[in-house]
Amino acid sequence: xxxxxxxxxxxxxxxxxxxxxxxxxxxxxxxxxxxxxxxxxxxxxxxxxxxxxxxxxxxxxxxxxxxxxxxxxxxxxxxxxxxxxxxxxxxxxxxxxxxxxxxxxxxxxxxxxxxxxxxxxxxxxxxxxxxxxxxxxxxxxxxxxxxxxxxxxxxxxxxxxxxx
Numbered sequence: 001x002x003x004x005x006x007x008x009x010x011x012x013x014x015x016x017x018x019x020x021x022x023x024x025x026x027x028x029x030x031x032x033x034x035x036x037x038x039x040x041x042x043x044x045x046x047x048x049x050x051x052x053x054x055x056x057x058x059x060x061x062x063x064x065x066x067x068x069x070x071x072x073x074x075x076x077x078x079x080x081x082x083x084x085x086x087x088x089x090x091x092x093x094x095x096x097x098x099x100x101x102x103x104x105x106x107x108x109x110x111x112x113x114x115x116x117x118x119x120x121x122x123x124x125x126x127x128x129x130x131x132x133x134x135x136x137x138x139x140x141x142x143x144x145x146x147x148x149x150x151x152x153x154x155x156x157x158x159x160x161x162x163x164x
Contacts, residue, residue, distance in 0.1 A: 017059050024047060035121040053070070053074070056075065077120050086118060097109075
């Protein structure tokens with residue numbers, strides 16, 4: 001493996017982790033806004049009620065690969081979208097929440113039939129996308145330039161380009 005690869009992967013990891021963290025502030029995956037909730041939450045914003053989801057995103061470098069993971073069970077549901085089947089236990093929880101808060105959203109959930117489905121809209125957290133790829137391409141170029149700069153090759157290549 002070329003000695004630049006670990007350095008490039010580390011830079012990409014730092015930049016993408018920062019971008020994915022900023023997604024929670026933007027309430028979007030880069031420029032693609034996350035769909036709004038059906039019922040507004042008074043405790044936080046979209047995907048940011050407790051901050052656990054944001055804090056659980058991890059990255060690891062293994063060989064020449066960079067991988068992002070999240071250990072929360074609901075992370076994949078938000079990232080890909082999906083459906084949850086309402087159970088009797090869920091209905092009890094919804095009624096308990098409604099009796100505590102008297103918020104209409106809990107009553108609406110509690111009135112759903114057992115076996116009906118709750119749709120969770122697709123809200124990407126950290127997939128591949130052109131902007132992610134563009135960020136990933138920038139770091140190797142910078143590292144390659146810096147690597148050659150130390151060898152004296154970078155300046156020679158710059159002079160050759162100016163002549164062309």
